[in-house]
Amino acid sequence: MNRLFSTSSKSRFARLFEFHPPEPRAVARFTVRALQGCLFTHLFWEHFYSVGSTVGASMLPTMNILGDYIVISKLHIRGRGVEVGDMVSYLHPVHAGPGERVVKRIIGMPGDFVVADPVGAPGKMVQVPEGHCWTTGDNLPFSYDSRNYGPVPLALIRGKVIARLYPNRRWFENALKPVEEY
Template sequence: MTGRVFGALSCQKRAFIYTFHLAGTFCWFKIFNEHFYELKASDGPSMYPTIHFQGDWLLISKHYKNGRDIGFGDIIVYKKPHDFHSEVAKRVVGLPGDYVLKDPPLNGETAVEKDAQMIQVPEAHVWVSGDDAPWSIDSKDYGPVPMGLILGKALGRFWYPFNYERFENPLKPVTVGEH
């Protein structure tokens, strides 16, 4: 019966109904994408090997927008402080009040330079670093990132054909006095 009634509608009315449903679907998708989860393509070597240069899709949770519930070692997506049109993914290595080494030793080196600079992360900011530090443009280059620029937290990655890997936090915070 429903098929006959729908079939009896004029072509104009059917087009209106299809358009209405399509617009509704688009609105729900947009709301979901803005407020809950989003997929973003990876691009660049700075987070390798955690995130590959290309071909990975990051699952971003918007629950963490503006730094809400962000923790040490989380991978976040944020707008670059000096280029609001660029969005990047980096790992949080300093939270408000933490002291961080501006230029940490690279590639397994343990010696810290004599003129190494310690920086305290200001309130409402985080210090970020790429997993592949030599290729990363991050807080060592432009300073702490305001939490207001954080778009979300990367929960994991998808890659071809239908694989998913949840990100685990490999970092452990060090407290003063530990060796």
């Protein structure tokens, strides 16, 4: 008798959808690997690098108003290793909603003297207190920053912005050079 027309055996299509329970060892191995992957991903995003999107005009022209995806290095958490000229992501000191973060540029570190508001009150100098930094946006008229709420505690810094992934890839480097004395 021809196998294609046999009524006693299951068709190839039916055999595809038969349930074969997996071996317990395979299930345990898969579960362990999935947990390891989740743990590694969590540790990587929490302690090394993260990606976030930007919204707002305060960092124009360095970043667009909407739609930029940036890479944040968590190795610089709490201000570790940051210096004047770096862009940092930190928890907003005034609007401390859950996850309310901002990206600004550091223009003063502890002990530095900075102009408090070069647009509104030119000439008024402020010394940055210990454990704090002074931040501003690159687009001063549209930035809500240290000129409005004062120095930012270094403990609020969640990382240093090191690159833009989208729309145009770009690594951010601190372009400030030390002043040479003659």
